[in-house]
Amino acid sequence: DSGVTQTxxxxxxxxxxxxxxxxxxxxxxxxxxxxxxxxxxxLQFLIQYYNGEERAKGNILERFSAQQFPDLHSELxxxxxxxGDSALYFCASxxxxxxxxxxxxxxxxxxxxxx
Amino acid sequence: AQSVTQLGSHVxxxxxxxxxxxxxxxxxxxxxxxWYVQYPNxxxxxxxxxxxxxxxxxxxxxxxxxxxxxxTSFHLTKPSAHMSxxxxxxxAVARTGANSKLTFGKGITLSVRP
Numbered sequence: 172d173s174g175v176t177q178t179x180x181x182x183x184x185x186x187x188x189x190x191x192x193x194x195x196x197x198x199x200x201x202x203x204x205x206x207x208x209x210x211x212x213x214l215q216f217l218i219q220y221y222n223g224e225e226r227a228k229g230n231i232l233e234r235f236s237a238q239q240f241p242d243l244h245s246e247l248x249x250x251x252x253x254x255g256d257s258a259l260y261f262c263a264s265x266x267x268x269x270x271x272x273x274x275x276x277x278x279x280x281x282x283x284x285x286x
Numbered sequence: 287a288q289s290v291t292q293l294g295s296h297v298x299x300x301x302x303x304x305x306x307x308x309x310x311x312x313x314x315x316x317x318x319x320x321w322y323v324q325y326p327n328x329x330x331x332x333x334x335x336x337x338x339x340x341x342x343x344x345x346x347x348x349x350x351x352x353x354x355x356x357x358t359s360f361h362l363t364k365p366s367a368h369m370s371x372x373x374x375x376x377x378a379v380a381r382t383g384a385n386s387k388l389t390f391g392k393g394i395t396l397s398v399r400p
Binding site: 173175204206213214216219227261263274278280 | 322327329330331332380386389390391
């Protein structure tokens with residue numbers, strides 16, 4: 172158990188819909204990262220927050236957005252869903268500002284299926 | 287830009303045999319290098335990392351990796367495979383400083399035959 176909690180574990184929805192994925196980091200960790208894992212693209216970095224502020228941005232679509240709340244949990248919002256958004260979405264957390272300074276601890280992921 | 291290349295998508299070894307998983311990196315600045323493992327239906331777990339200093343890095347579960355700057359490689363090895371090593375292995379690179387991002391390779395699935 173990494174200490175990172177993601178909900179829901181599985182989600183099935185239809186094209187055009189909007190979903191919210193939630194992540195609770197390990198106690199004391201200030202950074203939250205979101206990754207998308209799919210068969211064709213592999214593990215793609217989406218976005219990182221550190222202590223409530225956006226710190227680094229990767230290949231995140233404009234239809235996706237995220238935020239980190241004062242209690243440090245984070246939510247990833249996916250809207251106008253397309254079939255290609257079906258993937259496993261991982262949240263990770265670390266105590267430090269970035270992956271160069273601290274180990275990332277990953278949750279078990281939220282599997283999104285868009286029909 | 288930084289990236290890692292993991293050649294092949296699947297490696298199969300016999301129990302007790304040497305495990306060698308290859309990773310080559312590309313980075314315009316000195317990189318930090320990582321190997322993560324993903325067991326079925328689980329998140330990723332850090333095996334080992336190279337930041338600075340000793341180029342031979344030892345990790346958990348008997349794995350080790352050697353940073354070779356001249357070859358831009360960071361191959362993962364284990365002298366004797368165990369059935370429990372069957373998993374997907376990801377090499378990753380990060381650069382230091384602001385906007386540091388952890389970039390993963392496509393991963394290699396390791397199968398261990400009895």
